[in-house]
Amino acid sequence: MPEPIEDVTFHDEDWYAEELSDRHYLRCAFNRVDLTEATSRGAVFDGCTFGDVLFNVSRHTDSAFTRCVFVRCNLFEAEFTGCKLVGSTFDRCDLRPLAVTGGDWSFVTLAGADLRGARITGVRLRETDLSGADLTGATVHRADLSDVQWRGARLSGADLRGSDLTGLDPTAVQRAGAVIDAVQAATLARALGFELRD
Known part of the structure; x- marks a missing residue:
């Protein structure tokens, strides 16, 4: 696992179809980031905040989103396989299907x-x-x-x-x-x- 990226705020970034393998984010904020069709494998997001983030048709495998807060995020057709989301909160998110x-x-x-x-x-x-x-x-x-x-x-x-x-x-x-x-x-x-x- 690489050294964590700590306390960074990402605004209005286009991460469409990005491959997020073995990345580690600690206490980071993601605001209006486009993660449509992105994939993660073995990534770690610990204590992060996601606001108005697009997770549409994204695929996450063996990744961790622990103690994270998701606010007004769109997870249309998102898939999580073997992931850990212990202690996270979803607030006014579109979770279907x-x-x-x-x-x-x-x-x-x-x-x-x-x-x-x-x-x-x-x-x-x-x-x-x-x-x-x-x-x-x-x-x-x-x-x-x-x-x-x-x-x-x-x-x-x-x-x-x-x-x-x-x-x-x-x-x-x-x-x-x-x-x-x-x-x-x-x-x-x-x-x-x-x-x-x-």
């Missing part, structure tokens, strides 16, 4: 986020804030959703099979048509106070 495979998104703030149709597979989302988020029609398979904040979330038509729903209060979310498996059904039944017997 987002694809996340693997990685660790624990302690991420996605409160009120529009995640309709998102594809989230094998991701660790422990203690993530999804309160008020709209996951209508989303696919969330084999995700660790333990201790997630769900209050007011919309899960209508979402496919949640294989995910850890420990801590989900079914009465606190919109859930019509959500798809779960038998193990999850038993977990939710117990959460509602039912005793399961053969």
Whole structure:
């Protein structure tokens, strides 16, 4: 990993289709930077701020965006594979249709986020804030959703099979048509106070 670029502000830069391999940014600010179709592999962004940044159709693999803040960013068709976003916050971002495979998104703030149709597979989302988020029609398979904040979330038509729903209060979310498996059904039944017997 190279020496980090620290405390630098990038304004109105065109990084279209840039390859961001093995770069390290620490406490940097990115304002109105165009990262459309950019790719990152093994890059590290720690404590950075992204404001009005275009991540459209960008691809990120084994990269880290830890303790970062994303404000009014556009992530149209962005893909994250094996990435670490622990402790990051998304505020008024366009996240549709987002694809996340693997990685660790624990302690991420996605409160009120529009995640309709998102594809989230094998991701660790422990203690993530999804309160008020709209996951209508989303696919969330084999995700660790333990201790997630769900209050007011919309899960209508979402496919949640294989995910850890420990801590989900079914009465606190919109859930019509959500798809779960038998193990999850038993977990939710117990959460509602039912005793399961053969």
